[in-house]
Amino acid sequence: MRCCKLWLLVLLIQLSAGCSVLGKVKQATVEAGAASWKAQPLALRQQYPQWIQRVYFTAELQTSDIRQWQLHLISRRELGPGTATAMAELVYMAGGELQTTEFALKLQQVSGPDATQDYHRYTYQFGADAATFYQTYLQQRFAGQAKPLQLYYLQPLFKASPVDLAPVIRLEYTLLPEYGAKTVGELMRLMFNLQERDWVEFCQNPPLPV
Structure with missing residues (x-):
């Protein structure tokens, strides 16, 4: 839970805005946030508020194959x-x-x-x-x-x-x-x-x- 809270504010900023100077840092941040989210069982992820689920779903999708x-x-x-x-x-x-x-x-x-x-x-x-x-x-x-x-x-x-x-x-x-x-x-x-x-x-x- 603390891991997700740690990444949440950063992900909100990074997914909704961009900065060319921080491009590589931004990608690494989103990838790390998505990884921390996916480490939790799906049933647990689905207990979070919908807006949090949307943030992390977007992070997962943006870093998927x-x-x-x-x-x-x-x-x-x-x-x-x-x-x-x-x-x-x-x-x-x-x-x-x-x-x-x-x-x-x-x-x-x-x-x-x-x-x-x-x-x-x-x-x-x-x-x-x-x-x-x-x-x-x-x-x-x-x-x-x-x-x-x-x-x-x-x-x-x-x-x-x-x-x-x-x-x-x-x-x-x-x-x-x-x-x-x-x-x-x-x-x-x-x-x-x-x-x-x-x-x-x-x-x-x-x-x-x-």
């Missing part, structure tokens, strides 16, 4: 072979401009209806090229040169082989496996540094499917 992130399309029926070729955009603001880069997604798993689910689940993950980009983004973010990654843009896109998404009922994210799959709304509510304008942007341009 993007190659472990999973995007799930949940569909009423099979979506066809076009799902094997998917892309996703990583989007953030830096230097007053929107930085958008597309990366190929790997179709890791397709599971059909069974005793535990009555739908089809398509699971995607990023590759090494996205990890390199994400590390560059983190360096800018911790140096105060970039805004938070706009996760509400994150979804599988099918540009090479169009896919009929009408049967899709929702999009889920497993970005930190210990927390399980989340909808985009649940994920956004867990983020400490999302502002009101982020919600406005999300409502105006929601992911497809929501």
